[in-house]
Amino acid sequence: MTSGAATGSNAERELVLTRLIDAPREKVFKAWTEPELLMQWFAPLPFTTPSAKVDLRPGGASLIVMRDPEGNEFPNPGVFLEVVPNKRLVSTDAYTEAWVPSEKPFMTLILTFDDVGGKTRYTARARHWTVADRETHEQMGFHEGWGKATDQLEALVAKL
């Protein structure tokens, strides 16, 4: 693909986290899509998630707010591109609502929830428009932050 060649292949523009979670995928999907659950795990501690809005449909907006220990808030607006219940969720920050372009298209998040004998193979792919943005995201601590958030997700679904 010419655009891939120009800006880097998907692999070069992508950050991936994958984990086998000991819970059925319905629960993991639920933890990603119900605000009251998202607020319990989304931001890696000591950050918290004071609010989450989720309009779960293609074109629906989501707004998850993270708060740091000093009380500064970081809103994460986005729009869903694909919603396949219990299986797949795709969203992007390129829009703040359907179809209002955001300040900067930074990434598209592709989440897959695969059933593995009753457990869930959970994979989160953050696909960026440029290699530079992928590098920035990595330097911002993608692996550590998402790893910690996924620990919290795992602990939450174990209790559901």
Place this chain on the structure above:
Amino acid sequence: MTSGAATGSNAERELVLTRLIDAPREKVFKAWTEPELLMQWFAPLPFTTPSAKVDLRPGGASLIVMRDPEGNEFPNPGVFLEVVPNKRLVSTDAYTEAWVPSEKPFMTLILTFDDVGGKTRYTARARHWTVADRETHEQMGFHEGWGKATDQLEALVAKL
């Protein structure tokens, strides 16, 4: 919206063409979505449209190729975000397929087909991520080019 304030309001980032077309909206929608029809009107003459591929569903890819009189080809890849038959069509060049980020997210195209007593109020909105991109698009000849293409669209649907 903070992102709107930072990068310009929708109005500042948008180019709009609207026209009342003397044909039912089913025909206008068809001319926009069937490759063999698109090839007959899409590129403003003396440009032509040698090929068009349309996978008409949210997440489906489209690839319309324009050719100039010297034979140079200009591919226009995009992905559909919304498909409401005979009413509304939204696509973007931010992806080349679902969900592969393109080289540069330039615009989102929002087409609406409204019934006005058997005629069609046709509106095409090209919404850009930045004011600068809107200006570039305007300087590339958006109004003249789209105006001419819409003349061709109008002439074609009159014969359907």
